[in-house]
Amino acid sequence: MAQAAEARTGNGAGRPAGEVVLDVRDISLSFGGVRAIDGVSFDIREGEVRAIIGPNGAGKSSLLNVINGFYHPQEGTITYRGVPRSRMRPHQAAASGIARTFQNIALFKGMTVLDNLMTGRNLKMHRNFLWQALYLGPAKREEMEHRDAVERVIDFLEIQAIRKTPVNRLPYGLQKRVELGRALAAEPDLLLLDEPMAGMNTEEKEDMCRFVLDTNDQLGTTIVLIEHDMGVVMDISDRVVVLDYGRKIADGTPDEVRADQRVIDAYLGVAHDDGD
């Protein structure tokens, strides 16, 4: 609780973090004999950029999968907006305002960028199939409203030129951006990003950082970020959780985490110091 008024350190916005959106308490998740997550607790506050870091296999992606209801932890509780959550299907998590991107791009390959983004609006569209088949009045109006919302996302991410391109023809960096767009089209409260900058060159990473920070600043979206690029993590996140072998080994501001001896030993490495 001492960190309640922790200010943003990275980009100097100096905005105090809000109240707790999501509270994870003593979560444990096993696959057979493998303990992927072992008694992890942390919280996510309104409007912050929360990074989860750790070596490969530390349980970061599993943690995201737990948050959006894809895995169900054997132990522990998750409280979302003050309500303890029981077993939840992924589409219920989506309906409650949680969106995510994937470590390996999970776009719908056969569809255009526009259609991919439109799928993000799916939960806000309600006309049934008979209206759709007629494509008159309400169904058409609904489609246009959501097209309008999607076009705003397209402008935001600067992907106007490729809106009619099938995503499987796009280069990797743009696919990552489109995937972010699909998540943003849902207008989430909580956005989970699983390695949004993996495999990108410096310019692409800079662009992506800008989009993540803009999302956080302009749209007020709370962001949970898994990332391996330490420079990026230390620059853009407000608070960092460090996992190792499924356990939490550190939690705090980037500066605190960077100074933590256990983190240095476990993750940033003793042999080389690319962390700073």
Place this chain on the structure above:
Amino acid sequence: MIYREAGQFKTSYGADQAMLPIAQDRWVIAAVVAVMLILVPFLASEYMLQAILIPFLILSLAAIGLNLLTGYAGQLSLGTAAFMAVGGYMAYKFTTAFPGLNLLVVFLLSGVCAAGVGLVFGIPSLRIKGFYLAVATLAAQFFLNWTFNKVPWFYNYNPSGTITVPPREMLGVMVGGPEATAETRYFIALLVVVVLTVAAKNLVRGRIGRSWMAIRDMDIAAEIIGFRPYQTKLLAFAISSFYCGVAGAMYLCLYLGSAESEAYSIELSFEVLFMVIIGGLGSLLGSFLGAAFIVLLPIFLTNAPQLVGLTLPIDLQKHIELMVFGGLIVYFLIVEPRGLARLWQIAKEKLRRWPFPY
């Protein structure tokens, strides 16, 4: 050059989302429909309508039905003919039980019945995928064929076991039974096919179509975005079966006239599946191209030797036809595995630039 859309500015999202956003496409489709509606009935002979155009239209509709399920929603099905049989038998039951019922209403109700049956046989898709699902739908094919053969209620306890369309009128014109002319039946088939094709296009370009394609392309991501895989797949089965059911009802009422359950055998299922694969999965245009390929090519091949003045023994000619037909299927699948619709797409992209290299 021909397909250049330069100068066609869209000023609203509505215009951009239109069914055919490019003017040339609109002209082509309008021309095709106009020819089918006005010229064909005058020029075509009775044989041409009965043996070529009516089955082409009806099988196109069945191919659209299967394409919605397999091409758009990614659920492989070998039970198409079974759902067509439901349509056919229910059309027979409806029209004999309520002789005053308009034939179009009969088609609609038969389609709804087929949709219900399709829904039930779609339930395994919630658990199994791909080839295993195909085998499960095969069960639908055998079970329904057996049912229509063994339960006399379906053929009104008729000792011969065949179902025959009784004479039916619509607006004072004979549309069912032996006295209905091929032209009338052709017009009705054309009307139903055009209306249902427009409806299918509306479905696949909207939310429903996107949900199907999302499930097809990556079901886990689709679920995390908020699509419900169960509802989405079941809706695909229901709507696909509706289309197959209407096609089956028309197959009986407008094409065959009378049929046994053998008319809706597994060969028909495979035929429709080939249409969809050769025409192009996930393309409505492909359904028509595939149906044209499967229906027209054998007829063309049969008549080709005479056209060049060659007289062959009838059995040799039949064998040659089968060999050439098989060869062409293999050839087209090697040239473009994504079907004739994809070839058309590539041609269109080339036409946009022609005669310039880029």
